[in-house]
Amino acid sequence: MRPAHRLPIKPLLLVLGLAATAYAVALAVFGESTPIGTVQRLWSWVGLQAALLCLLNYFLRGLRWRLWMAQHQRPLGLIEGLRLYLAGYTFTPTPGNIGEAARGMLLARNPLNAAQSLAIFGAERLADLFCLLLMCLPLVGWLLTHVESGSATTLVIAFGLVALAVLVLLIKFHGLLLSRFLWLHEAWRCLATRPLVWLGLTAVAWAAQGLAVWLLCRDAGLAIEPLHAAAVYAVAMVGGALSMLPAGMGGTEVLLATLLVAHGASAAVALSITVLVRVVTLWLAVAIGALALVYSAAIRHEITFR
Incomplete structure (x- = not known):
């Protein structure tokens, strides 16, 4: 019988505590309102709408995860699949979110091996x-119209060239990459499975989260188009992921606040929005995930020693 895995509660609580402290200090120094006053805005009708949109994001991506689990001969019921998917969010505060790869290994019976879960x-x-x-x-169109013509054009061209170079390298060496990294080959097989389904689920999921960001911006008095708010959030998320910091902490916040200031927000308002966005899009998931993980661990322990 396999013993149930011990939960890394202390490191996760440490990360959560450090992040909360950093947010509170930043608000106390730069914000126009108190940290408690800022967080209390989450209990408003707008805060509830934003949270529900984020829950929709988790639900849709959970359905996507079930699709790929079924491909690995692990069909899961809706409730069980969503519970295990949410439990994986407990490990989001890890470099590159790599801890989330443990989701498939949380199954009480016939868990995935490390390579399959990583795929x-x-x-x-x-x-x-x-x-x-x-x-x-x-955001590209916004840059071209709101930033100095020469600077914006140079920036767009630079990003375009980098993206083109990456695309060419991927096309040229994709065979070598797939053969060298078996998990990448398996990941590609997942993406080849019902691509329109996972693409639709993913697109709607992130659109919902982008809409949540726009609602928080509008509630803070920032006049910004929904597409631009979603684009600002997307850029911050990508930048945070590339930083390889736990959950992109630090990089995501700096990018998000900077882009909000560029869209007309004061530093205080941008910081306040950033905190609210990260609470509903990141820490809400971590909190729900921790509850789901504790419940899943209890179920696994019961089955193991039955």
């Missing part, structure tokens, strides 16, 4: 990255 995680990240990059596109 599904890789497919998740690639699908998310693709849709987030599409969400970034409206």
